[in-house]
Structures are given as structure tokens and as C-alpha cells.
Amino acid sequence: MNQIRTPNKDAYTLILEAIDSGVYRPGDRLVESELAERFGVSRTPIREALQRLETQSLLARDGRSLIVASLDHNQMAELYVVRTELEGLAARLAARHASEEEIQVLRDMVSEDRALLNDPTALARANRRFHKMIHLASHNRFLVQQLDLVHRSMALMATTSLAAQGRGEIALAEHKAIVDAIARRDEDAAYKALRDHISVAFVTRLKLDSQKVD
Template sequence: MNGSEIYQRLIASIEERVLKPGDRLREADLAERFGVSRTPIREGLKRLEAQGLAIHEPNRGMVIPTLDHNQINEVYFMREVLEGTAAGLAAKHASKPEIEILQDLVAADRKRVSDKDSLVRSNREFHRRLCLASHNRYLVDQIDNLRLSLILMAGTTLDTPERRETAVEEHAAIVEAIAAGNGAAAEKAARLHIAHAHKTRLQQI
């Protein structure tokens, strides 16, 4: 594996909570975990640091940072703006198969609300598909960059059982508006969904 592949593996490890905010990132430990030399590990860590997903702390070395209260507010503000815009554009540009995929995800999620881990994975897929349906590559790139900040937050809003069912129904409202071609309603529904997630996140702190 090269440095780029290690970077992707590190991102996945943080996203899946194998590596968590506050954890130290020791080259020797990571080299052993991934079965590679320290060189690609060092390259991957440099890229992680450039994205703000690793920082140097005195006496601790490189660690995964934890977002503070203000940073969480900033991330959710931008999510509301960007994903609201994506939903509005999806109502105008999404193809029939793209809409059907979103509808299928909602239908499946209604059956898995009690399975948190499965729902968390599906939730990421829903938001990824929603952004792609906007058919705006620059917007998708911005949302992808923002996603990197989201993975620095401890846990997930779906840790709260009441939030799971509500979140799925909010997804349903977004998709319904997109299917109807109602851009204003889709944007409003997406913004409301992110606002509710933001409130849940703050309650968890």
C-alpha cells in the first residue's frame, strides 16, 4: 500500500470509529496494523494532517483532534447551507433511477431503525446519494470536504434512539419533495433535517 491508500484506510478507520478523536497516531502501531513500512504511514499521516484530521500535541505527538462547541456549530451551519442547496438542485436534476434509489434507502431504513450500526452506514449512503443527485460537482466536492470534519465528532446523532426514526422520516420528506420536483420544499426539508441533527448533537455534548 502506498501513502494515498493508507490515507484512505485511516479515513475509513476514523469514520468507523476504529480510531477516535483523542487517539494517538503512532507510526509504529499503524505500520503494524496495516502491515506496511513506516514510509507510507508517514505519507498518509501528512495528508491527514493537511486535512486537519491530525494535529501535533505537546508530549503526545500526533493525535486525532476533537471539535469544540464553536466548530460543531460552524460545521452544521455549513451542512445546512450546502445540503439544503443539494436537495433543491436534486429536485430539478435528479434522474428517475436516482430518485428510486433514495426511495429504496428510505424504505429499507424504516425496517432497520433498531439496528443503529446498519442505520449509520445507510445514513451516510443516503446523504452521499442525495448530494450526487444535485448534479453539481463543485457542490459535491465541498460537501465531501465538510464530511471530513464530521468524522471528528464523537459518536453519532443516531446514538439517540428517538432520533433514528425521526431522521428516517425527515429523509422521506426530502425524497418526496425531490420526486415532486419541488426544489423549495426539498431545500426546506433538508435544512430542517440538518437543524434537528444539530440540536441533537449539542444535546449529546
């Protein structure tokens, strides 16, 4: 196993980022010694990080082992209810507070992300960056903290809704509508556009999950 040298990050952040990026997927077992070797840190901070992640329900017990948790249907629905409201609020506040430079960055993201339409994994990463930019443009640190927690839990979903046929193209059109509303300083329209965007993503994910049922 190759060691990843990231001296400026603690064990908790390293494991969290590995889950978020898909290095560890729902159901994968996490072993202290393997994590310590991978990240080049001692087992004590790894153990503490695992305990913290378990407390946050990002890890679950499977016998004596810790595995990356997964979300059942009800948990996913509850998460989307919270995400929809918080994301909508972030868009509303971004329409009120975003600087012209932040709006330009959002516009550039929408334009540049079109090159990723044939790569759902890269598009999913770009999608997270886009939403994070809106969170920051809200200029509300407490909202950003809550959305960070929500997006951590989103990492527990095994697939991205952007993997659905045609979803990437539609999502980028929705992103453009969100940015246009923010640029117009239309708070209600920005709120609605982002809520609708999350709602469509949820429907898409439900359809994807239903296709897995025998």
C-alpha cells in the same frame, strides 16, 4: 494486530476510512508503525498521509504524538452552518437533476433503513449513504467535493445524533419528506426539508453533548 489487505487504496484513504468508520475515535493516538502493520504498507506513505491529515485538521498534536482531532462547541457550530447550506443546495439541485433511477434508490434506502432502527451504528452508516446519494444526484462535482470535506470533519464527532432516543424514527420520516420533495421536482421544498433535517440533527447533538457535562 490483524493486517488489512486493501491494495487498491492509498494510505491516506485507508486512515481516513478508519477514522470515519470509528476504528479510530477522537483522542486516539496514531502510531506510524502500528498503522503500517495494520494496513500492510510501508511507513513512508503512512507518514505522508498523517502529515496530510494533520494539515487538514483531522489530526492534532498532543506533545510529540498525533491524535485524532475533536471538535469543540464553536467548531461544531461552524461546521453545521456550512453543512446545512451545502446539503440544502444538494437537495435543491437533486430536485432539478436527479434521474428517476436515483430517486428510486433514495426511496429504497428510506424503506430499507427502517430495519436498522434498533442499531444506531448501522443506521449512522446508512444515513451517510443516503446523504451521499443526494450529493451525487445533484450532478455537481464541485459541490460533491465540498460535501466530502464537510463529512470528513463530521467523523471527528464522538457520537452520532441517531443514538438519541427516538431520533432514528424521526430522521427516517425527515428522509422520506426530502425524497418526496425531490421526486416532485420541488426545489424549494427539497432545500427546506434537508435544511430542517440537519437543523434538528444539530439540536439533538447539542442536547446529547449537554448531558455529558457534570
